[in-house]
Every structure is written in C-alpha cells, then in structure tokens.
Amino acid sequence: MNPRRRPLRLGLTGGIGSGKSTVGSMFAALGGSLIDADQLARDVTGPQGAAMDAIRATFGADFVDASGALDRARMRALVFSHPEARAQLEGIVHPLVTLHSNAMAQQAADQGHALIVFDIPLLAESGRWARRLDAVVVVDCSAETQIKRVMQRSGLAREVVQGIIASQASRTARRAVADAVIANDRDCSLEDLRLQTRQVATLFGL
The missing domain is CATH 3.40.50.300 (P-loop containing nucleotide triphosphate hydrolases)
Structure with a gap:
C-alpha cells in the first residue's frame, strides 16, 4: 500500500478588500481544507x-x-x-x-485532504509562516478598488480605509512573495474569479 501523500500547504493572502475571503471559500468549495x-x-x-x-x-x-x-x-x-x-x-x-x-x-x-489553504491576512508582513507553507497565492487588486469595496461594505471613511491599507504590506511586497496571483479588480466578475481560483487549485493538485 502506498503511503498517503502529505497535503500541500497553501498560504492565501491579500490586502483588505481584495476578495481574499471569497477566494478562500471558493477553494473550500473545490475540496480544499480552509484554515x-x-x-x-x-x-x-x-x-x-x-x-x-x-x-x-x-x-x-x-x-x-x-x-x-x-x-x-x-x-x-x-x-x-x-x-x-x-x-x-x-x-x-x-x-x-x-x-x-x-x-x-x-x-x-x-x-x-490533498490541499490545506491557510487564509492569512498578514502573511507578507510576518516571517513566521514561510517555513510552514509550500506555496503562496495572493489575491491582488488596485488600492482604489480596495478603498471603494471597504467603504461600500463597512461604511468607513476614505481616509480611514487608506490608513488601514497603509498599515499593511504594499501591493508590491505581497506580489513579491506570491507563487500565483489571482487578479480581482473591479472589472472581475464572480465567475471569472471562480475560474481563476479553479485554475490555481488545479495547479496545486486539487
């Protein structure tokens, strides 16, 4: 009998308002274990x-x-x-x-489970996760998209959202740690986001 293969550990991250949680739920729907x-x-x-x-x-x-x-x-x-x-x-x-x-x-x-997805908002800011992960997926969008999404869903003022974004890793820093990027700007439909997530899941063996 072949020994069971160790599941791949995937880190999922993105700035506030990027749609990271939505992508996480899509990974889970495809059979990944979401943490x-x-x-x-x-x-x-x-x-x-x-x-x-x-x-x-x-x-x-x-x-x-x-x-x-x-x-x-x-x-x-x-x-x-x-x-x-x-x-x-x-x-x-x-x-x-x-x-x-x-x-x-x-x-x-x-x-x-073949794939374990760790949803980690501050992955790029923290060095403690790197040794626990096999790969990193970043959900990426422009700062303006982040601002509009968070203002719409949370009712926060623009300057408050800008302050939150400024306190997080930059878009460049997040992309620098990515093994795969899922683009989720304002023109990205839910179906397109689902398709990209499915492609990434396939890439990592799900």
Missing part, C-alpha cells in the same frame, strides 16, 4: 478565550470587555501608538493560533 488564521485569532481573544488570561495580566483589566473578550477598539488604539504593545500582543496570540492551526491541519491531513 482561517484571523478567525482563530478572534476565537482565542473572544469571551473567555485561551489568550485572555495572559492579555489581562499583560495589559490590565481595561483591555477586557464585559463579555470577557478583548476590547478590540482600545487595543487597536494602543498598538497603533505603541509598537512594543503590538509585539506583546502577538507574542500571546500567535503561539495559540499556531497551535490551533497545526491541530486543524493535522485533522485535515488525517481526513485525506
């Missing part, structure tokens, strides 16, 4: 989440809301003005995300 790193981070910082005792001990009770979850607005303000606070928060949250994502990846492998 959402951002959702795992929200889980461990949610009410009574695994990170909350350490967050309370490090930052104080003011950063925990009434439900026992991270006060995201207060923490967001702190980390924007104090980079060392961001490093402290990541030092608490990232190991837990890694632990949970490893467990989910092992479960997917045990179930026979």
Whole structure:
C-alpha cells in the first residue's frame, strides 16, 4: 500500500478588500481544507478565550470587555501608538493560533485532504509562516478598488480605509512573495474569479 501523500500547504493572502475571503471559500468549495488564521485569532481573544488570561495580566483589566473578550477598539488604539504593545500582543496570540492551526491541519491531513489553504491576512508582513507553507497565492487588486469595496461594505471613511491599507504590506511586497496571483479588480466578475481560483487549485493538485 502506498503511503498517503502529505497535503500541500497553501498560504492565501491579500490586502483588505481584495476578495481574499471569497477566494478562500471558493477553494473550500473545490475540496480544499480552509484554515482561517484571523478567525482563530478572534476565537482565542473572544469571551473567555485561551489568550485572555495572559492579555489581562499583560495589559490590565481595561483591555477586557464585559463579555470577557478583548476590547478590540482600545487595543487597536494602543498598538497603533505603541509598537512594543503590538509585539506583546502577538507574542500571546500567535503561539495559540499556531497551535490551533497545526491541530486543524493535522485533522485535515488525517481526513485525506490533498490541499490545506491557510487564509492569512498578514502573511507578507510576518516571517513566521514561510517555513510552514509550500506555496503562496495572493489575491491582488488596485488600492482604489480596495478603498471603494471597504467603504461600500463597512461604511468607513476614505481616509480611514487608506490608513488601514497603509498599515499593511504594499501591493508590491505581497506580489513579491506570491507563487500565483489571482487578479480581482473591479472589472472581475464572480465567475471569472471562480475560474481563476479553479485554475490555481488545479495547479496545486486539487
């Protein structure tokens, strides 16, 4: 009997408003096992989440809301003005995300999935994922497309969205780490996006 081949681990990333989550759901519909790193981070910082005792001990009770979850607005303000606070928060949250994502990846492998897709918003900004991935797919679009999409879906002011984009890796930096790029500008239909995703999935053995 041939040993089961190790599933390919694919990193999926893109800037805010790029359509990365939509592409992730398309990979899942094609049979890939999708692991959402951002959702795992929200889980461990949610009410009574695994990170909350350490967050309370490090930052104080003011950063925990009434439900026992991270006060995201207060923490967001702190980390924007104090980079060392961001490093402290990541030092608490990232190991837990890694632990949970490893467990989910092992479960997917045990179930026979050929492709595991890690949805990682800040993949290009973080060096910690590189050794865990076999390839990277970037969902790419112009900054103007990002701005219009996020303003439409979230009601945020243009300057707020521009600030978020500026805090993320540049379009050039994301494309530099890509093994494949899915183009999703405003003229890209959902069907075209689905076709591109299917082509990339085939390229990586799905």
